[in-house]
Amino acid sequence: KNEVEQSPQNLTAQEGEFITINCSYSVGISALHWLQQHPGGGIVSLFMLSSGKKKHGRLIATINIQEKHSSLHITASHPRDSAVYICAVVVDSNYQLIWGAGTKLIIKP
């Protein structure tokens, strides 16, 4: 079993829909990252969080440390949000990063 699991693996939605991507992990962590990989391959960091919630524009990331779960939400989704979204956790025992396999999101106009 992978230590970081993302769901769903693939998600197709219509423009304007509210999107939720989930990340569950089984190790103790000190922080969690959400990143976006564009269709062209570039990788951009979106959030780093260790508790609560962060918001940037239409993106919201939440984390529940007790439940070992984080979600990334996109409000009013747009075709330009189409990308792979990747979750990564910082293991608190050794500060190594463990990466999820990613969620491929397609937003149709």
Next chain:
Amino acid sequence: DAGITQSPRHKVTETGTPVTLRCHQTENHRYMYWYRQDPGHGLRLIHYSYGVKDTDKGEVSDGYSVSRSKTEDFLLTLESATSSQTSVYFCAISDLGVGTQYFGPGTRLLVL
């Protein structure tokens, strides 16, 4: 955008040849990382550096070596390339070991 570049961006080589990929940063960040990305896998750490001449292995380090003689440059070397090393290679930098990582544009390597 963080000042981080990778060279070359694309390379085709033959099995058994040595290959060196370069990562260059202008941000003076302490930490530098090399990852590979393959279909069906998440990003996998090859090697990382926590300072000049200070490097350590990641989860998939076999067949790879690294060097960091200057803060701004982190080199990844495949001493004798194999077809299993065909991949997209990403370099990343971070000012803190657990902080946000900034990624380079990637290098597509094809080993025939």
